[in-house]
Amino acid sequence: MKxxxxxxxxxxxTIGILAFLYIPLLIIVLYAFDTDRSxxxxxxxxxxxxxxxxLANQSVGDALVLSIQVACAxxxxxxxxxxxxxxxxxxxxxxGRGTVSFLLxxxxxxPGIVTGMALNATINATGIGxxxxxxxxxxxxFCIVVVxxxxxxxxxxxxxSIEEASMxxxxxxxxxxxxxxxxxxxxxxxxxxxxxxxxSFDEVIVTTFTAGTQETLPLWIFDHIRxxxxxxxxxxxxxxxxxxxxxxxxLAQRLSSDTSGLAGR
Amino acid sequence: xxxxPLSDLPADAGSLDRATPAAxxxxxxxxxRKRYGDVEAVAGIDLDVADxxxxxxxxxxxxxxxxxxxxxxxxxxxxxxxxxxxGEDVSNKAPFERDVNTVFQDYALFPHMNVGENVAYxxxxxxxxxxxxxRRVADALRMVRLDGFDxxxxxxxxxxxxxxxxxxxxxxxxxxxxxxxxxxxxxxxxLREEMQIELKxxxxxxxxxxxxxxxxxxxxxxxxxxxxxxxQGLIExxxxxxxxxxxxxTAFVAGFVGTSNLLQGDAAERVFGTAGTFTVRPExxxxxxxxxAVAADEISVDGRIREVxxxxxxxxxxxxxxxxxxxxxxxxxxxxxxxxxxxAEGRPARLIWxxxxxxxxxx
Numbered sequence: 001m002k003x004x005x006x007x008x009x010x011x012x013x014t015i016g017i018l019a020f021l022y023i024p025l026l027i028i029v030l031y032a033f034d035t036d037r038s039x040x041x042x043x044x045x046x047x048x049x050x051x052x053x054x055l056a057n058q059s060v061g062d063a064l065v066l067s068i069q070v071a072c073a074x075x076x077x078x079x080x081x082x083x084x085x086x087x088x089x090x091x092x093x094x095x096g097r098g099t100v101s102f103l104l105x106x107x108x109x110x111p112g113i114v115t116g117m118a119l120n121a122t123i124n125a126t127g128i129g130x131x132x133x134x135x136x137x138x139x140x141x142f143c144i145v146v147v148x149x150x151x152x153x154x155x156x157x158x159x160x161s162i163e164e165a166s167m168x169x170x171x172x173x174x175x176x177x178x179x180x181x182x183x184x185x186x187x188x189x190x191x192x193x194x195x196x197x198x199x200s201f202d203e204v205i206v207t208t209f210t211a212g213t214q215e216t217l218p219l220w221i222f223d224h225i226r227x228x229x230x231x232x233x234x235x236x237x238x239x240x241x242x243x244x245x246x247x248x249x250x251l252a253q254r255l256s257s258d259t260s261g262l263a264g265r
Numbered sequence: 266x267x268x269x270p271l272s273d274l275p276a277d278a279g280s281l282d283r284a285t286p287a288a289x290x291x292x293x294x295x296x297x298r299k300r301y302g303d304v305e306a307v308a309g310i311d312l313d314v315a316d317x318x319x320x321x322x323x324x325x326x327x328x329x330x331x332x333x334x335x336x337x338x339x340x341x342x343x344x345x346x347x348x349x350x351x352g353e354d355v356s357n358k359a360p361f362e363r364d365v366n367t368v369f370q371d372y373a374l375f376p377h378m379n380v381g382e383n384v385a386y387x388x389x390x391x392x393x394x395x396x397x398x399x400r401r402v403a404d405a406l407r408m409v410r411l412d413g414f415d416x417x418x419x420x421x422x423x424x425x426x427x428x429x430x431x432x433x434x435x436x437x438x439x440x441x442x443x444x445x446x447x448x449x450x451x452x453x454x455x456l457r458e459e460m461q462i463e464l465k466x467x468x469x470x471x472x473x474x475x476x477x478x479x480x481x482x483x484x485x486x487x488x489x490x491x492x493x494x495x496x497q498g499l500i501e502x503x504x505x506x507x508x509x510x511x512x513x514x515t516a517f518v519a520g521f522v523g524t525s526n527l528l529q530g531d532a533a534e535r536v537f538g539t540a541g542t543f544t545v546r547p548e549x550x551x552x553x554x555x556x557x558a559v560a561a562d563e564i565s566v567d568g569r570i571r572e573v574x575x576x577x578x579x580x581x582x583x584x585x586x587x588x589x590x591x592x593x594x595x596x597x598x599x600x601x602x603x604x605x606x607x608x609a610e611g612r613p614a615r616l617i618w619x620x621x622x623x624x625x626x627x628x
Contacts, residue, residue, distance in 0.1 A: 161373035164340050167360040168367045169387035169438065179386075183377045 025242060032235040039231050054236040063220035064240070069132060070216060071200040074139035078196045079189060081140075082147025090155040108145040115141060116209030123210065130212025138210035139203055143196035150192035154185050187255045194248035194255075202245055217241060289352030291316045291442050291474040292337060297346035299332050306332040308498035309346070314442075314476060314491075319468050321477045321485040324495030325521065330478045333495075334444050337476065338367045351441055365442040366435035370450055372427045374419040380406070380430050381415030387438040405437035408467060425456045432467070442474045449484065461487050482522045486510060494518045511546070515627050519544040524593050528623075532590035536566050541625050547595040549622040552582060553615045565617045568592070573610045580606040584616060592616060 035045040054060050088094075089101050107115060119138050123130060162184070166176040204218045211219060221237055224230040292314040299307040307329040314320045322330040335341045337348060339360035348356045355363050366387070374383050384405055388398045406412050409429035419427055428448060435443055445464075449457045465488045468475045479485050485492050486506040494501045494509060494517070502514040513519035516527055528536055528543045537543055559565040568586040580601065582594045594616060598606065 158376075159371050159373060161369045161371055162375055164338075164360065165367070165369060165373035165375070165434075166386070168338060168340075168365075169434070170361045170390040171386075172359070172361050175390060179390075180375055184375075 028235055028238050029242070032232070032239045034232070034235075037229065037232055039235070050232040050236045054233045054240075057233060059215070059220060060217075060233065060237060063215045063217045063237075066132065066135075066214060067201055067217040070135050070139060071197045073136040074143045074200045075193050075196045077136065077140040078143035078147045079193050082144045082192065082196075083151050083185075083189065085144070086148050086152035086155060090152050091160075104148050105145055107141045112142075112203075112205035113209075116206045119206065120209040130210065130214075132214065134210045134212070135207055135214070135216065138206040139200040141206070142203075143200055146195045146199060147189070147192035150188045150195070151185055154188035158184050191252040191255045194252040198245045198248045198252075202241060290314055290349070291318070291351060292476065293347075293349040293352075294333070294337075295347040295349070297333070297336060297343045297348060299329075299336060299341060300344040305498055307336070307343075310498075310500055312493060312500065312503070314474060317472050317474055319465065319475045319477065319488055319490045321479060321489040321492045322495055323479055323482060323485040323492050323522070325480055328495035329498040330480075330495040331446055334367075334446055334476065334478045337442070338365055338444050339363050364440055365444055366438050366440040367444040367446065368428075368431045368435050368448045370446045370448065372419075372431040374427055374430055374434070376419055378419075379415060380411065380417050380419065380422070383419065383430055384415075384434045384437050386434065391438070401437050402433075405433040408436070408470070409433045424452055425460065428452065428460065432464075436467070436471060436473070439471075440473065442476060443468075445475060445477045447478055447480070449479075449481075457484075464488060486522070492522075494521060496521070512624060513544060513626055516542060516544075519624075519626055523547075526592050528590055528592070532586060532588045535588040536564065536586075537623060542627070543623050543625055545592065545618055545623050547581070547593045549618050550592065550594040551617045552584075552594050552596055552609075553617050555613045555615050557615050557617065559615075559617055562620050563617050564620055564623055565615055566592075567613065567615050569613050570609050570611060573607050575603045575606050582609065582614075584614060586616075 030043055031039050032050060033046045033048065034043040035047045035049075036043065085100070085104055089097055089104075116138070119134070119141075123134050128134070162180055163176055166180040167173070171179060202218050203216075204222060207216055207219055208222075215223060217237060218241065221234055221241075224234050290313040292312070294310050294312040297307060297310045297312075298305065306327075310329075310333060322333060324330045332341060336343050337350075339355070339358060339362070343356060346356070347354055350363060350365065375386065378386070381402055384402045385398055388401060393401070402415070403412065406414060409432050411426065411429050411433065414422075414426070414430075419430065422430065428451075431448070448464075449460050452460060461484060464475075468488075477485070477488065486509075489506055491503060491505055492509050493503045496517050502509055502518045504512075504514075509518060509522050513522060516525065519525045519527065524547050526545050526547055528545070530540075533543050534540050553565075555567060557565075566586055566588060568584040568588075568591075570582050571585045571591070572583040574581040574583075577598075579595050579597050582596070583591060584594055585591050
């Protein structure tokens with residue numbers, strides 16, 4: 001059976017869009033293996049030397065460790081506060097509930113540069129100094145939204161009566177959370193957490209305003225991309241970043257696909 | 266110490282201390298009220314439900330019947346009054362401290378568990394040993410005719426099957442009282458009628474007290490031993506289906522359970538000879554030719570057939586009375602064809618009924 005012409009065009013368009021999105025990434029990956037330092041097409045030959053160089057580079061290692069620390073901490077904060085907030089907004093009616101919900105989601109729409117400026121001014125005003133903690137704080141502002149959106153979407157589609165049913169069947173409040181509530185929102189938590197991690201891991205704008213003298217991995221790239229002799233190592237770091245961001249997003253998609261769409265960004 | 270198999274113990278073995286007098290009702294409500302802000306959802310209810318009874322709470326939406334059920338389950342706490350289960354005051358106890366189980370209107374099955382895990386939940390929480398647990402789950406699933414469904418997910422079941430799982434999940438715990446909140450509301454008519462018969466049979470088999478909330482008068486009449494008719498947070502009447510139907514205590518009951526057919530004021534005085542409010546069930550009235558003979562124990566009233574509704578097995582006639590007011594008459598279509606029935610529209614007619622079928626009620 002021949003596919004209709006409409007579906008052929010649709011396929012071509014899809015292929016075109018995917019090529020547009022992913023060919024640049026592919027080129028970076030290829031450059032990371034290029035024997036030539038100058039980053040020009042076509043590549044001269046294949047080597048893994050730059051990976052060894054990147055691994056040996058102290059500042060890359062420091063940046064990677066910092067990025068992972070920040071992403072983990074921001075995700076943990078987001079999971080805790082985002083979940084609590086979503087329960088409060090979904091389960092209880094209180095004065096200003098709509099406003100709270102709106103204010104929680106707003107940071108994701110605000111330009112990062114504004115969030116960054118505001119945090120920068122606040123940190124300066126309070127005199128707490130620019131530390132790893134302030135980076136985490138900056139990232140948490142947008143990570144909370146992702147968790148909040150995922151969990152609240154799940155709660156909205158979950159009938160309150162399943163918790164009542166659990167208590168009706170003899171489970172106390174704690175058992176009900178452990179056996180019913182938590183398993184029901186678990187995949188939403190994981191999906192939200194993975195997305196939050198990925199967002200934090202590649203964040204540049206807010207981080208530049210809150211990092212002080214420290215460098216996360218994206219900041220390190222930003223700093224070294226202008227130095228021609230460092231380019232091959234930058235490419236290798238970019239490949240790391242691609243991998244480390246792809247895995248969580250892929251897992252988040254897989255986890256939410258069976259029960260829900262990805263809420264959030 | 267060996268744990269005796271629970272099936273050898275009395276059905277109520279789940280709870281530890283039940284040293285209460287045999288006379289205690291399974292459920293007793295004393296002056297129960299529930300207020301939400303300015304709204305009094307339940308405005309003072311007294312009720313006794315006997316052990317093993319199939320008891321229905323019937324009423325329109327917003328009449329307080331579901332709120333009452335939720336207070337018995339423990340999901341809502343009464344603003345005033347006491348709730349006693351088997352003589353024990355549970356008014357302020359949590360749901361998990363009460364020996365009742367609930368079948369929810371939306372079934373409330375746990376979506377992350379399969380059918381077997383759903384049904385076993387209450388037993389797992391109460392730490393019933395594995396062997397015993399498996400047998401009881403299998404028994405419960407067999408009772409609702411779902412054996413072999415253990416591994417299915419609730420999302421892969423039909424509405425009727427989910428309903429059965431919810432029932433099995435509640436009954437497997439052998440509660441003292443089973444609460445059912447409009448459990449058949451989401452099913453289509455055919456399935457609903459099948460489930461009504463099945464529910465009644467299951468209740469008979471397990472001998473557990475059922476408290477059944479419904480807004481469907483036919484459902485209540487079909488299944489119940491007794492019915493409480495709710496209206497605006499109060500109980501209008503408690504009685505057997507026959508009592509509630511044949512001797513409605515109030516105009517509201519007469520109207521909600523069946524067709525009201527009320528005669529009031531002047532019309533009542535002219536027909537019955539005394540003032541007051543009377544009701545006659547539509548099927549108790551005989552539709553006769555004008556001037557037809559009336560026996561000594563019968564009452565007759567003349568009117569004109571305003572409208573005829575042909576319903577297949579029976580025909581419904583709306584008759585405007587010469588004395589004012591209107592009565593509905595239903596007649597089995599024993600020999601009447603639809604043509605004949607419909608041709609009656611606009612004709613004068615005499616309505617005749619036995620004197621005892623004209624019931625005085627409190628308006």
